[in-house]
Amino acid sequence: MATWAGTEVSALNPLRVLWLTLAATFLLTLLLQLVPPGLLPGCAFFQDLIRYGKTKEGAPPRPAACRAFDVPKRYFSHFYIISVLWNGFLLWSLTHSLFMGAPFPNWLHGLLRILGTAQFRGGELALSAFLVLVFLWLHSLRRLFECFYVSVFSNAVIHVVQYCFGLVYYILVGLTVLSQVPMDGRNGVVIHCNHRIPFGDWFEYVSSPNYLAELMIYISMAVTFGFYNLTWWLVVTYVFFSQALSAFLSHKFYRSKFISYPKHRKAFLPFLF
Numbered sequence: 001m002a003t004w005a006g007t008e009v010s011a012l013n014p015l016r017v018l019w020l021t022l023a024a025t026f027l028l029t030l031l032l033q034l035v036p037p038g039l040l041p042g043c044a045f046f047q048d049l050i051r052y053g054k055t056k057e058g059a060p061p062r063p064a065a066c067r068a069f070d071v072p073k074r075y076f077s078h079f080y081i082i083s084v085l086w087n088g089f090l091l092w093s094l095t096h097s098l099f100m101g102a103p104f105p106n107w108l109h110g111l112l113r114i115l116g117t118a119q120f121r122g123g124e125l126a127l128s129a130f131l132v133l134v135f136l137w138l139h140s141l142r143r144l145f146e147c148f149y150v151s152v153f154s155n156a157v158i159h160v161v162q163y164c165f166g167l168v169y170y171i172l173v174g175l176t177v178l179s180q181v182p183m184d185g186r187n188g189v190v191i192h193c194n195h196r197i198p199f200g201d202w203f204e205y206v207s208s209p210n211y212l213a214e215l216m217i218y219i220s221m222a223v224t225f226g227f228y229n230l231t232w233w234l235v236v237t238y239v240f241f242s243q244a245l246s247a248f249l250s251h252k253f254y255r256s257k258f259i260s261y262p263k264h265r266k267a268f269l270p271f272l273f
């Protein structure tokens with residue numbers, strides 16, 4: 001029977017603790033959103049931290065102090081610039097290491113040891129990590145292209161904490177992939193910047209198919225890792241809850257804004273949630 005890639009499943013290293021904590025935080029936040037509003041004291045700062053873009057409109061009025069930390073949502077492109085550069089560098093380092101036998105730079109090797117490198121047996125996982133890093137890089141490049149040429153950003157904003165998190169997120173994801181290596185068209189016309197009810201394809205089933213697709217991308221990476229990779233499943237768990245939270249808030253936003261919003265449509269998972 002396949003084991004979790006020969007790893008000590010119980011071993012907690014800093015990366016696993018980080019992804020577990022993030023997953024638990026987003027699960028808790030999602031559960032808090034399911035509690036009827038009257039039962040919990042409202043906290044504008046908390047709502048400001050978990051909502052971004054259009055879903056900030058559905059939140060209680062935002063104090064001026066919160067608005068002071070607004071950053072334009074179009075800065076999302078910065079995350080993907082960082083990711084393309086950083087993960088491109090990691091891919092370059094891994095390619096040199098795998099195919100030319102060149103060691104990782106000392107500082108990168110040291111960093112990976114601190115974060116917790118995989119204790120795998122078998123070299124095939126190095127190739128899996130290589131493939132996942134290629135996917136991650138291509139995914140970031142696609143998102144960057146989308147930000148520049150497809151997405152039409154309104155005046156939506158994000159909190160500066162969310163912005164900083166986005167900046168380090170793809171750095172951490174890339175390092176997590178590398179830590180698994182054993183150590184030995186914006187061509188159309190812009191009509192308006194309002195948020196409308198989307199229709200067609202997966203939108204008929206869920207409010208945010210883009211968040212569902214994001215989850216599926218990370219699951220496909222788990223399959224590339226040979227399925228039994230605990231560290232990557234922790235990343236997937238975090239992505240699941242963070243995207244579920246965003247989808248849930250989007251869904252609430254649509255339902256509050258549009259009386260005619262399709263009743264059968266779920267937030268994130270077709271027919272389920």
Ligand SMILES: NC(=O)c1ccc[n+]([C@@H]2O[C@H](COP(=O)([O-])OP(=O)(O)OC[C@H]3O[C@@H](n4cnc5c(N)ncnc54)[C@H](OP(=O)(O)O)[C@@H]3O)[C@@H](O)[C@H]2O)c1
Binds near residue numbers: 243
């Ligand atoms: N892995 C992660 O941790 C993570 C975290 C966050 C996001 N992401 C990914 O990044 C991608 C973008 O995320 P997002 O939160 O920006 O998605 P989003 O809210 O759906 O926005 C995507 C684009 O569509 C526009 N838009 C959204 N709803 C619209 C509507 N009803 N009518 C017209 N235009 C609408 C947005 O404009 P406005 O910006 O003006 O609303 C933006 O240009 C997603 O695929 C998501 O999965 C990943």
